[in-house]
Amino acid sequence: MINLILSLIFIIYYFYLKIVFGGISFSGFFLVIGILLIVYRILKKKIKEEKVFYKVLKILISVFLIVFMITESLIIFYPKNSFETKSDYLLILGASVKKTTPSTTLKGRLNTALKYLKVNSECYVVVSGGKGNGENITEAKAMKDYLVRNGIDSNRIIEEDKSTNTYENFKYSKLKIEEHSRKRIKNIKVKIVTTDFHVLRSKILASRNEYKNISFYASKSKLSFVPTYYTREFFAIWKTIVFDR
8 A cells, every 4th residue: 555655646746747847857766666665566466476576675675775874864964045144256166057047956956155255245156068969059158147137246156168068067167267366276265055965976076176174155046946956966976986987
C-alpha cells in the first residue's frame, strides 16, 4: 500500500509541475519512479520468488537510501546565510534566462544579492553566466540589466559571460576578480550568491578553483520546486565528487 501511495504522489507531483509551471528540469524523474513503483507492486510476488535477486535488490535499495539521506542532510544543513560577513566581491552564479528575462531561480539569486549590495556599497559584484539554449542574451548581461534597473551602479558590476556550468562560473570569475583586484583569489574575500540547494556543491567547486576566503548568502528555493531541486542536486553532488576533477 505504501508503494502505491508513493507512486501516486510522485506521478501527481510530476503532472502538477507540468501543468502549472510547464515542467522543470529533472521533474521527469518523479514520473519514472512512480511508474517503477507501480510495476514493482504488480510484479512483487514474482520478484520475491527470485530469492537471490530479491535479496540483492533490497541491499542495493537500502544502500542507496542511506547514501541519499546522508547526502541530503549535508545539502540541507550546510551553512547558507552569512549576511554579516564583509566581502570584497559578491559573486552571483548564473541560472537560466527566458530569452532576456531571468528565470524564477535566477531572480531569487538577484533579489538576494540586492539585499547585500544595498548595505555594502564598497563591494563589487561579479555576474557569472554565458549564453545557453533559449537565451537571447548571456546570463551575465541579464543579471547586470536587472541589478542596474534596481539601483546598482554599473561601475560596480563585472561581467563574466563565458561560463556554461558552475565549475566554469568559478574558473572564469576567478580570472576576472584577479585581473580587477590585482590579487590572488586566495587572498580575496568573496561572498557567493546562489540558491540554497546549490551551496554545498558550490563550496566544493570553489575550493577546486582555489577560492579560500569565501562565504555564502543563498536565496530560498520556490517551495513547489524543492523536491525536484534537492533530488537533482543529490546526483549532481556525486557526479562532481566522482567525475569532475
